[in-house]
Amino acid sequence: MLRGLHHVALIGADVERSKRFYVDVLGLRVVAENYREARRSWKVDLDGPGGLRLELFTFPDAPPRPSRPEARGLRHLAFSVASIDAARKHLLAHGVACEEVRLDEYTGRQFFFCADPDQLPIEFYEVMTA
Structure with missing residues (x-):
C-alpha cells in the first residue's frame, strides 16, 4: 500500500x-x-x-509545541549525515546550540540533537555510505 x-x-x-x-x-x-x-x-x-x-x-x-515532558505526536525530525563531527561543527558555527554527541546503543552509530527556531527537536544521525 x-x-x-x-x-x-x-x-x-x-x-x-x-x-x-x-x-x-x-x-x-x-x-x-x-x-x-x-x-x-x-x-x-x-x-x-x-x-x-x-x-x-x-x-x-500558533501555540508553542510542548516538548518537555515529551508530548504525544511528532517526537523529532532526524537527518542522516556522513560525518557527525562536521555536521555539529557546521551548526555550532552558525550559532545553533547542540547537545553533546551520543552513541546509539543498538546500532553503534553517533548522533546528537539541536532545536529549530521553534524548539522542534532535530536529530543528526551518522550514516556510513558504502
Missing part, C-alpha cells in the same frame, strides 16, 4: 527565521513560497537530498 514518505509539515512562528535555519543553515532549497491571504499564513516547500520534502507553514498565534 505505502510507497514511501512524501513530506513532513512543520509549523513555525516566523517564516523568515525558519527559512534562515532550514535554508541557510541546513541547506534545503526553496521550491515554492506562497502567502495564503485567507489563512494569513505562509506555505514554503523545501527540498533536500534523497527526495527530502519539508512543508513549512506559519500561522498567526
Whole structure:
C-alpha cells in the first residue's frame, strides 16, 4: 500500500527565521513560497537530498509545541549525515546550540540533537555510505 514518505509539515512562528535555519543553515532549497491571504499564513516547500520534502507553514498565534515532558505526536525530525563531527561543527558555527554527541546503543552509530527556531527537536544521525 505505502510507497514511501512524501513530506513532513512543520509549523513555525516566523517564516523568515525558519527559512534562515532550514535554508541557510541546513541547506534545503526553496521550491515554492506562497502567502495564503485567507489563512494569513505562509506555505514554503523545501527540498533536500534523497527526495527530502519539508512543508513549512506559519500561522498567526500558533501555540508553542510542548516538548518537555515529551508530548504525544511528532517526537523529532532526524537527518542522516556522513560525518557527525562536521555536521555539529557546521551548526555550532552558525550559532545553533547542540547537545553533546551520543552513541546509539543498538546500532553503534553517533548522533546528537539541536532545536529549530521553534524548539522542534532535530536529530543528526551518522550514516556510513558504502
